Amino acid sequence: MFDAVVVGARCAGAATALLLARQGHRVLIVDQAHFPSDVRLSTHLVWHAGVDLLDRWGLLQALQDSGCPLLTDFTLDMGGLVLQGQPPATRVGAAMAPRRVVLDQVLLDAAVAAGAELREGVTFEGVLRERDSADGRVCGIRGRLQDGQPVQFEARVVVGADGTHSPLARAVGARALVHHPKDDGSYNAYAYFSGLPVDAVEFHSRPERMAYAWSTHHGQTLVGVILPGRAPRVPLAEVEAMVMRELHAHAPSLAERVRGAQREGDWTAASVGSHCREAAGAGWALVGDAGVTVDPVTAAGITLALRDAELLSGLLHEGLLQDGSSGQRALDAALAHFGPQRDAVSRPLHQFAQDMAQLQVPPQEMVDVFMALAGQQAQIDRYFGVFGQTVTPAEFFDPANLQAILYGAVTPA
Ligand SMILES: Cc1cc2nc3c(=O)[nH]c(=O)nc-3n(C[C@H](O)[C@H](O)[C@H](O)COP(=O)(O)OP(=O)(O)OC[C@H]3O[C@@H](n4cnc5c(N)ncnc54)[C@H](O)[C@@H]3O)c2cc1C
Structure with a gap:
C-alpha cells in the first residue's frame, strides 16, 4: 500500500512525487515511457514563478549546470510600440527554457533521491x-x-499527471469544465538554431501572428511563429518557407539572424486543444495538463504544472500523515480544497491564453492602454508579470489599474 501513486513522470508528476516524498510519504510514480525521454511538442519556456519554485526545491543549479541560461530580459515588439522589462516580485528574477529531456529528468532524479x-x-x-x-x-x-503482464498498485490517493489526453481523468470520470477544440487555439511552428544571437526573450506581436525567440542549452536558440489555429494548414515541407515569409514581413531583424544561422533538427508544427477538467474526487486528483491544458501561446503549462504539484502536495501532506478514518477525512478535505485553489490560479491564465490565442487586434480601449504604457516601466513590468505568473490577469486588467495606466501616460514633450 502506497500513500500516493502518481501516473505520469514528467514535470507535473515528478514534481508532485518529489514534494510528497520529501515530506516522508511513500510514493510510487509510474510512466509508460522510459527515462531520460524528450518531449518534442514543447517550446519549454519556464516562466519566473516556475523558476522560483525550481530554485526553492534546490534544482536550479542542476539546470544551470546542464548549460541552460537564465533569461532575464524580455522584449515585446507590437509594431510601433516596443516594451522591454522584467516581471516584478520574483526570487530568481529570470525565466529559463531547459529541454524537457533535461527538466523532466532533473525533477525525476530528485523525486527518486x-x-x-x-x-x-x-x-x-x-x-x-x-x-x-x-x-x-x-x-x-x-x-x-511492456511484456503484457498485468500489475496493480494500491494507494490512499491516486494522482493523474498523465498529460492532456489523461487516461486517468477518463477512468475516474473527471468532468470537463471548459473545452476548446484546436481550431479555436493557436498553431505553433518552431525549430532550434545555432549561431543565432538573442539578447532577450523576444516576442513580435502583429494582428493574427506572433514570432518569438529564446535561448536554450549550449547556445542554441528556439525560433517560432504562431498563427491562429483556424489558419489554413501548411504541409511540413513548406513550414520553413512559411516561417521565413512571416519573419521577413513582421520581424525582419529576427529573419536576418535566422538566415545567418544553422538550423539544428527539423521543424515542429502543431495545434492543440485546451481544457479545464474537474481537479479531484474521492481518492484522486489531476495535476498539470491532465487537469488544465492551456493554449501554448502564453507558454504557461510547465509553470502551472509545477504550481499544481506544490499546491496538491501541500494539501495532501496532513491527511497522509494520519491513519484511519481521521486520515481519510483529512484527505477528503485536502482533495476538496484542491479544485477551488487550483482554479483560482489556473483558470484565469487558461482564459488569458485562450483569448490571446485568437491573435486578434485588441479593442481600441486596450490599444490605448498599451500605447499609454510607454514610459511607465513599473506597469510594463507588471504586464510581463502576467506571463511570468507573478501578477494575476485580474490584478493587471483590473479597471482601476487600466485607468491608472491611462492617467499615468507620459505626454511627449
Ligand atoms: C506546441 C507546444 C508548445 C508548448 N510550449 C510550452 C512552453 O514553452 N512552456 C510551457 O510551460 N508549456 C508549454 N507547452 C505545454 C507543456 O508542454 C505542458 O503543459 C506540459 O508538458 C505538461 O506537463 P505534464 O507533466 O502535465 O504532462 P506531460 O508532459 O504530457 O507528461 C505526461 C506523462 O504521462 C505519461 N502517460 C500518459 N498516458 C499514460 C498511461 N496510460 N500510462 C502511463 N503513463 C502515461 C506520458 O508518457 C508522459 O510521460 C507547450 C505545449 C505545446 C503543445
Whole structure:
C-alpha cells in the first residue's frame, strides 16, 4: 500500500512525487515511457514563478549546470510600440527554457533521491475502487508492463499527471469544465538554431501572428511563429518557407539572424486543444495538463504544472500523515480544497491564453492602454508579470489599474 501513486513522470508528476516524498510519504510514480525521454511538442519556456519554485526545491543549479541560461530580459515588439522589462516580485528574477529531456529528468532524479519509487514502462489502464464505499472511492491503479503482464498498485490517493489526453481523468470520470477544440487555439511552428544571437526573450506581436525567440542549452536558440489555429494548414515541407515569409514581413531583424544561422533538427508544427477538467474526487486528483491544458501561446503549462504539484502536495501532506478514518477525512478535505485553489490560479491564465490565442487586434480601449504604457516601466513590468505568473490577469486588467495606466501616460514633450 502506497500513500500516493502518481501516473505520469514528467514535470507535473515528478514534481508532485518529489514534494510528497520529501515530506516522508511513500510514493510510487509510474510512466509508460522510459527515462531520460524528450518531449518534442514543447517550446519549454519556464516562466519566473516556475523558476522560483525550481530554485526553492534546490534544482536550479542542476539546470544551470546542464548549460541552460537564465533569461532575464524580455522584449515585446507590437509594431510601433516596443516594451522591454522584467516581471516584478520574483526570487530568481529570470525565466529559463531547459529541454524537457533535461527538466523532466532533473525533477525525476530528485523525486527518486527523495525516496519515491519509479516504475517505467508501466501503462496505466484503470483505477481500483473500494468495493464497500458509497462514493466508489479510488484506492489504486491497474496497468500493464511492456511484456503484457498485468500489475496493480494500491494507494490512499491516486494522482493523474498523465498529460492532456489523461487516461486517468477518463477512468475516474473527471468532468470537463471548459473545452476548446484546436481550431479555436493557436498553431505553433518552431525549430532550434545555432549561431543565432538573442539578447532577450523576444516576442513580435502583429494582428493574427506572433514570432518569438529564446535561448536554450549550449547556445542554441528556439525560433517560432504562431498563427491562429483556424489558419489554413501548411504541409511540413513548406513550414520553413512559411516561417521565413512571416519573419521577413513582421520581424525582419529576427529573419536576418535566422538566415545567418544553422538550423539544428527539423521543424515542429502543431495545434492543440485546451481544457479545464474537474481537479479531484474521492481518492484522486489531476495535476498539470491532465487537469488544465492551456493554449501554448502564453507558454504557461510547465509553470502551472509545477504550481499544481506544490499546491496538491501541500494539501495532501496532513491527511497522509494520519491513519484511519481521521486520515481519510483529512484527505477528503485536502482533495476538496484542491479544485477551488487550483482554479483560482489556473483558470484565469487558461482564459488569458485562450483569448490571446485568437491573435486578434485588441479593442481600441486596450490599444490605448498599451500605447499609454510607454514610459511607465513599473506597469510594463507588471504586464510581463502576467506571463511570468507573478501578477494575476485580474490584478493587471483590473479597471482601476487600466485607468491608472491611462492617467499615468507620459505626454511627449
Ligand atoms: C506546441 C507546444 C508548445 C508548448 N510550449 C510550452 C512552453 O514553452 N512552456 C510551457 O510551460 N508549456 C508549454 N507547452 C505545454 C507543456 O508542454 C505542458 O503543459 C506540459 O508538458 C505538461 O506537463 P505534464 O507533466 O502535465 O504532462 P506531460 O508532459 O504530457 O507528461 C505526461 C506523462 O504521462 C505519461 N502517460 C500518459 N498516458 C499514460 C498511461 N496510460 N500510462 C502511463 N503513463 C502515461 C506520458 O508518457 C508522459 O510521460 C507547450 C505545449 C505545446 C503543445
